[in-house]
Amino acid sequence: MSEVFHRIRRLPPYVFAHIDPIKAKARAEGVDIIDLGMGNPDMPTPEHIVSKLQETVKDPRTHRYSTSRGIPGLRKAQASYYGRRFGVKLNPDTQVVATLGSKEGFANMASAITAPGDVVLVPNPTYPIHSFGFIMSGGVVRSMPAEPGEDFMRALDRGVRHSIPKPIALVLNYPANPTAYTADLDFYAEVVKYCKQHDIFILSDLAYSEIYFDEKDPPPSILQIPGAMDISVEFTSMSKTYSMPGWRVGFAVGNERLIAALARVKSYLDYGAFTPIQVAAVAALNGSDDVIEEVRKVYKHRRDVMVESFGRSGWDIPVPKATMFAWAPIPAQFAHLGSLEFAKLLVQETGVAVAPGVGFGEYGDQYIRLAFVENEQRIRQAARNIKKLLGTKGDQSNIVPLAAATK
Known part of the structure; x- marks a missing residue:
């Protein structure tokens, strides 16, 4: 014992x-x-977001259990954000799940899709949950270069050809934590094409989508690539974008099958964030970009x-x-x-x-x-x-x- x-x-x-x-x-x-x-x-956290929380929390009806997928208004607000920012159309009912931060969403996605012994390709170095979400689920992690480019694509091909069993998923994280590497649409297009050919899911961590310093070159979403929705899910967070780390609000969006799997796992684990927090998050997403x-x-x-x-x-x-x-x-x-x-x-x-x-x-x-x-x-x-x-x-x-x- x-x-x-x-x-x-x-x-x-x-x-x-x-x-x-x-x-x-x-x-x-x-x-x-x-x-x-x-x-x-x-x-x-910006004042208008805090004010919406204060306003909503006074309604005792918001103190009851929420929903693990996120309230409809929050999922709609995230779908609208993707439309404005990336030109990506999402169905808020089937392609969006609110998570308790992107970290929780990523870990539960790993749990949802991983069987013992499954191989997953993960950047190294990278944010720990990218590896250990799969390790905790019984998966096997094979390291990939963190920097996008030709070396990455060569390593991806080696990882697929020499892994037994074949990898089930590839993790991407751009802008990257901790390396701050960024990726462009040309790189994403190449990765999507390869992964579709080999039936590999893509899990993209886009938590730093709004923390960039070249106004002319905002980080793209992999879902902008035609066909990416067939195999990809992307994770985002409000923690850094709106200075809301303790609020624990994030999202998973993309492929309906993967989103349904995540939602099913979450339905057994949580009832979602406190409703007033979700309502305040709606105010953030629908508010000014200032x-x-x-x-x-x-x-x-x-x-x-x-x-x-x-x-x-x-x-x-x-x-x-x-x-x-x-x-x-x-x-x-x-x-x-x-x-x-x-x-x-x-x-x-x-x-x-x-x-x-x-x-x-x-x-x-x-x-x-x-x-x-x-x-x-x-x-x-x-x-x-x-x-x-x-x-x-x-x-x-x-x-x-x-x-x-x-x-």
Whole structure:
């Protein structure tokens, strides 16, 4: 009876589990932690959305059970959003399901379609639920390149030809968490064509569709590709777009068969989000895009401040085209530590918390994810703190990882 449960054995500690105790200890000792680790938006939810929640919650009829698929008005609002933004027509009754955030929707979709031993092609590095949703369901994950392009297509072909059994699904995530890679319609068209030829479902995570920094090049939806609806489902979230992370509102849209499977699983697990939250989400989707543009503007400014200030401190940060993250190579003198030990060192020596790249897959171990969740002053302070570490430590080749030093 002392053995670890089977599914738990397959799950490593979550990405922040190693860093959080160090942050907590430092805070208890009075250290001011500048937390660039978790992608937890710090901007307030727009007032008109909060007001709609307050208005609706006063009606006691809204306190009863809701519906696991989402109230009709919310599904219609999401279908309208897809029509405006992508030119994609959706039937809100059969092609849209409201989820408790995109993470829950993705995990339940994996549960709905995966049999033990099924093979799924997943980017590496990527957001953990993309892999572990299938692993928890008994599936087998085969890693794909995270960056779209010719290498991706070659890996896709190898993955299909050399996997037994043949993969049932391919996961895409653009704009990507954590790498901030973006994809265009030409890439999507190539992927859709290949997956249709080989009867492979596509699960597209589009949670960062509105957090982009080139106004002339907004991220597309894979559902814009003719025929994609036959094999694809796309997941979106209101968490970042409207600064509503704690509200837990997301969507799955697309292929009717896949949406029906997800809805059936959800019908056994939940009654949907609290109705006033769903009504407020309708107000958000049907409201002005000005609030989205303001959120985008803030993240762009913070991105620019981080790239500039960290660069002057000696840490060159690649400029992301989208998302609320920078995906930064570990500075050369610390590269031998790996991402987890370097992240620990940053907290201990500088008071700056980051997400170690290895938490997103083994191919992320030479990178750190930095989130734009602190204001300009705090980002500049983080850069100053890091400059002291980079400038005073000199050659770090003789530093060994903390874990190794304690063995």
